[in-house]
Amino acid sequence: MIKKVTRRNVLRTGTAAALAAALPLPAFAQGGGPRIVVVGGGFAGATCARQIKLADRKNIVILVETNPTFYACPSSNAVIAGLRDIREQRFNYEALGAVGVALVFRPATKIDPQTRTVTVDGDITFPYDRLVLAPGVDFRWNTIKGYDEAAAEKMPHAWKAGEQTLLLRRQLAAMHDGGLVIISVPANPVRCPTAPYERASLIAHFIKTQKPRSKLIILDAKDSFSQQQLFQAAWRELYPGIIEWQSLSNDGKVVSVNPATNTVTTDFGEHKASVVNVIPPQKAARIAEIAGVADRTGWCPIDPITFESRLQPNIHVIGDAAISGAMAKSAFSANAQAKACAIAVLARLRGETPSPTKLINTCHSLIAPDYGISIAGVYRPVEGQFVDVEGAGGTSPADAPRSVRALEATYAEASYKSITAEVFG
């Protein structure tokens, strides 16, 4: 008798991989249709796996993800600033299991585009007809000299949510009044290019309300940033004298760190701080490199209509790891790409070519609990890359009244609830 795999026994087993080894694949992941493996269970991967399964229950969809618990990055800056409980960032994959997505909670270790197989920790191999890679980012350790995984335990990045978020939170809470906070910001492309400035804003709110003699310096490897005018105007209004932004051309680029002394060094200067948050330079996660879908930039070139890798057949890449032109790397982008990719995967499996689509990105940032701003864009594929649809998109107006800022702050929370409900709820 072929055992029916339900949500319950997948979860009870802890990992579906044990079941995979014991059962022939079609029984393990019910269906009988094409086999789609999705690697990575963030906003991109979880959305895509769910959509492909919902489109036709016969599709065999396997989600490979290291952690059974997901901590969402959007809104995690509020946790760092003491405004939000980490539990509001925590999600699991029960809803995906319930619709019949097979869950494999192990890291993917190998991808072979020739034999079309994904191998996970424990040497268990899953064949696929189509592979969707949504692995997110890895850090380029030691690009900033001295900043490695061990250093991150002392100088948190908090750029993958969870324990790192809490570590930065604890350090801020323990800081003496009068302490200096440093945020080191890398050059683009990075996951969520707006988030460093939201983080700075909310930490400044924490400083203003709880450690008023403290200061914050942003050391930036860029000369400009997303929604800069809006952020800086709000900082002048809400946090005068608290935030100092040091641009690339003003010696803002951090070149080395010393975790033992909590010191960061730029080309011409040195800063010793109470709390140092290093957001490291990034690239597509390692498994993308192993699969051969990352190019020399460290990111994954794709066809913007099908999301197929330009380097390997039968593999689609979505989310932060993909090179997506004008589309910023955000949870909303990842979710929108994933839904379009799901349609493309299904079309390809039918031997069809999907029609070009348009994608949307929106991103809300909190500058204070009652002060929100946003950026939005509409994108279309042109000559192999996503470009802005002219006349669309843009930021909140510079002259909006506080009532609009307050409204956008409520939308920040609402959009978080909404997107996490669609992906994990």
Place this chain on the structure above:
Amino acid sequence: MHVSRAVFPAAFIVCIGLTLLALPTGVASAASLEPPAGATACSGCHPMSEKTSIKFKIPFTRLAGRDPREIESAMQAFRSGQRPSTIMERIARGFSEEEIHAIAVWLAAQQQQLDSASDD
């Protein structure tokens, strides 16, 4: 179905009707009607199922199953700036009248997402 016959060609109604009949669950499959450009992105904020909307207390308007004329006129008003908004104006300007019409029709035809049908 909250689909008004007046705004649809007859063939379109037949097409949706057949698709629904063909599915044992009676729920529109995502594959039953290829979404037009941009349409699937909406659910990043606007929940598809009523259940999600209620369960997670999401304040954004649920679009699935709504009268397509309402969606269309709202989008046109955002696009022209006639209706004040925060981001909808910036998004609506990215779509032509034809695209807005197609999105409205598609959203209206989405009874609910299969995820809510699958909860047991």
